[in-house]
Amino acid sequence: MPTNDHEMHQTPGPHDQHVRDADSPGYETTDVNAGGVAVFLAGLFGFVLVFFVFCFVMGKVINSAIEKSDGPTTKWNKLSDFAGAETTNGKRQDLASNPEMQQKEFQQMTSTFPEPRLDIDDGNQATADMHAREDLLLDNYSVTPAENGSIRIPISRAMELIVQRGLPVNSQAAAATVEMAGDEKPVVLAPLTSGFARTGYELEVIEAREQKMSYGKAEAANQAELAPTK
Structure with missing residues (x-):
């Protein structure tokens, strides 16, 4: 039966890790070179400082060159x-x-x-803002300081008052004028709309606002139904 007893009597090699002698005691025999570490840190700090100064000077030079290229202040x-x-x-x-x-x-x-x-959005927002200001002026009461504090009334109320009071009638009959050949008596037609025409952008904004309001009302009604009654 073969055994490994013959290996116990062998002399250890020069690179055996378990052998301790003067050449390999198993620990560091010299101290850390603190001077070398200090020199390295000092060199690194000096390099960073020099690089920072270089960047600062280059920034000053570039800014001065840009200011000179801009020309005099006008x-x-x-x-x-x-x-x-x-x-x-x-x-x-x-x-x-x-x-x-x-x-x-x-x-x-x-x-x-x-x-x-020039408008950056083809005038859509500017037109919508103008119409909103006109709506605010036509649909609400307001005071005009330029006209001695006169009060403006909504256009709907003004139309009601005109219907109630009637339009003024000229009591003096206008003198009959003889029309020349080719002349026609102008006829004033009522407008087909109640105001100015809305743009497509305004119609989209109004529709989105109405949808948002209807959604909010539906949400409020739904929450009211789900709320427990006391």
Whole structure:
């Protein structure tokens, strides 16, 4: 029967991990080189400092070059062409993203650009706002300071008063005028609509508003039905 007893009498090799001698005691025999670590950290700190100074100087150079390329300050070329320039005397705003700066620049340009200006949405919103102001003026009571404090009444109430009181009639008969050849007596026709024509954008907004209101009413009625009665 073979055994491994012959391996017990073998001399250990030079790379045996379990052998402890002067060459391999099993622990570090020298201390950490603190000087080398300190030199490395000092070099890293110096590199970061030099890089920061370099970036700061390059930023100053680039900003001065941009300001020189913009030309002298005129009516259409101001220091406020970019965000935060008015409060920082021409210096660019820190921590501002490029889209934000472009939006502020666009707002400043549109505010200083002479009128009339083109509508950015084909006039849909502007027309809707104008009609909303007209509706507010025609459907509600208001005071006109320019006319010695006269009170405006809603147009529906004005129509009712006209129906009740009647239109004024001229008591003096108009003198008959002889029409010339080709002349026709003008005939005033009643408008087919109750007011100005709505645009497609306004009709969509009104329809969406009505749907939202009807949905809110349906939700309120549903909650009222589900609420327990006391």
